Amino acid sequence: RVDIHPHSHQHLRYNPLRDTWVLVSAHRMKRPWSGQVEKEEEDRVPQHDPNNPLCPGNTRANGEVNPDYNNTYVFENDFPALQPDAPDPGFNQHPLFQSKAARGVCKVMCFHPWSDVTLPLMTLPDIIKVIDKWAELMVDLGSTYPWVQIFENKGAMMGCSNPHPHCQVWASNFLPNEATLSDRCQREYLKTHGEPLLLQYAKMEAERQERVVVQNADWLAVVPYWATWPFQTLLLPRRHVQRLTNLTAQEREGLASIMKRLLTKYDNLFQISFPYSMGWHGAPTGPYLKEDQFHWQLHAHYYPPLLRSASVRKFMVGYEMLAQEQRDLTPEQVIHLGNSITATYATVYIS
């Protein structure tokens, strides 16, 4: 048997949270790139823009005026993908033409009154206010809706159309595909192996220290063994926590601190405000609050699009869309990269 060199030989890795495989072809980083180059960072954003509907005191599309808020501010999305009162389509129920009612609400949550900050540039007390507001929204919307998706699209490259620091919260009367899949995988893992999947995974990664990016007493951020995006990370509590709402005050402090460190590392990697989509997954809510959800472990996924530099992204296209996701460097190489770069972009902010 020939020895494997994971940095030069392709192989498959299994994603136990999605029951899929990723093709890892590390040697692909050697190929020259003459494709699309992304625009470099936007011009400096002003602290307050009188025309930005997300800033304090400004008027939004529907005529409402934002209050002079001091930390977070939540309002209903003016162009929601989910509305509470959509009727049941019920028009065509042939197995090939199935539709279902979709009801819900979409909220926007500003992180801070200033447009020129991002989470890694905010103070720990201000980040804790964001976490507390997330938990509050989970309680409110989760009291009736089975799934409440908190997510942040950061950077124009990730479809974000407003530079003001904010996230979105979409609550729905259905379990979305990714939630259904993750629920099934975690449920089956517990049944077969007797321990919640991500609780066991966090313990093993903490022991191995091969893919850990940042860690503290209560949290761990790793490049998962099965990462598909080049710099993808998974943020995990060490304790068994099913939902954001179950975090203790100490765990919220620890979360603020590890988020700040993780996101500062991201910014430092290519010396830019690092683009990504991120979101929280926890046990479903609404009617599921009454059911046993022991198999669930709270976690956040970070999916950043960049590959080689601030302007060369990974395209998940052709083979990835039609066949299977493919990555051009191993998760272990990423860690090495992350540690070797000089942290200057946001150094002063590292706590």
Next chain:
Amino acid sequence: RVDIHPHSHQHLRYNPLRDTWVLVSAHRMKRPWSGQVEKEEEDRVPQHDPNNPLCPGNTRANGEVNPDYNNTYVFENDFPALQPDAPDPGFNQHPLFQSKAARGVCKVMCFHPWSDVTLPLMTLPDIIKVIDKWAELMVDLGSTYPWVQIFENKGAMMGCSNPHPHCQVWASNFLPNEATLSDRCQREYLKTHGEPLLLQYAKMEAERQERVVVQNADWLAVVPYWATWPFQTLLLPRRHVQRLTNLTAQEREGLASIMKRLLTKYDNLFQISFPYSMGWHGAPTGPYLKEDQFHWQLHAHYYPPLLRSASVRKFMVGYEMLAQEQRDLTPEQVIHLGNSITATYATVYIS
């Protein structure tokens, strides 16, 4: 019960080929867009570029010289994601750290000696040569490999790094995720409903004529009822055909003609050379050639990234990555849009 207005009320639709749902929120098209705007079309591409490794007579990265080819030309990818001799990783087989050997080959196939043409601008006899070469590669590579993925990334927006008209063919010793999923869905549909899924679907769409973009005696191109990308289409033979290799000479002619018409419509939609990723799915090969694959129906998926214009794309980010795919207009609206636009960009080429 309130009447549903599919163009203003969101609802879910079921994708029977992937066993997932898509959120259709047609009213979202009304929201203003102030996010990223894509670069307009590249400069005119020269017919022959002495520095392009895909042109006839030029030297590639590995020192090989391309022949003076007249129609298609196939060579091994100089930076393959799959190589035939990768060893078995076998290093770590804990259920959370599973890896597997991945072996295969990656080929590049030029469609035409000229860099300044695309499939819709090529003549029918030249498109037939492309189809014949696809079938030939399926025979060759499919004799041993279980999955041969033919795919085309068109346009810089879809990660294509070379403007010369070409596709790629990646053959693997494993069934990729999308193939496994599609195989399972088609197999179960046949078992439950007694007819191959896509054969029944093509018949029903041909009868309804609500989502058909182009059609001829042997083929049908529809915006599937469950489309996720705004202008996604599905290309289907009318006869039960399991693999590209089983197409008759007449069906290949019909395919060339419908591809030319479909892609011309795409180009005309926003008056540009329309970007997309496309690929063929058919019954698996290699060891599966000996097994019953009656549930399979050959088809091609077209996934174009644009949403509102030549420069505003649909971002599949945040909610889509973390929860579920969401579209901003109904498949039926797309058809209407497609028919109402004036066909000028490539009119002269419509056969």
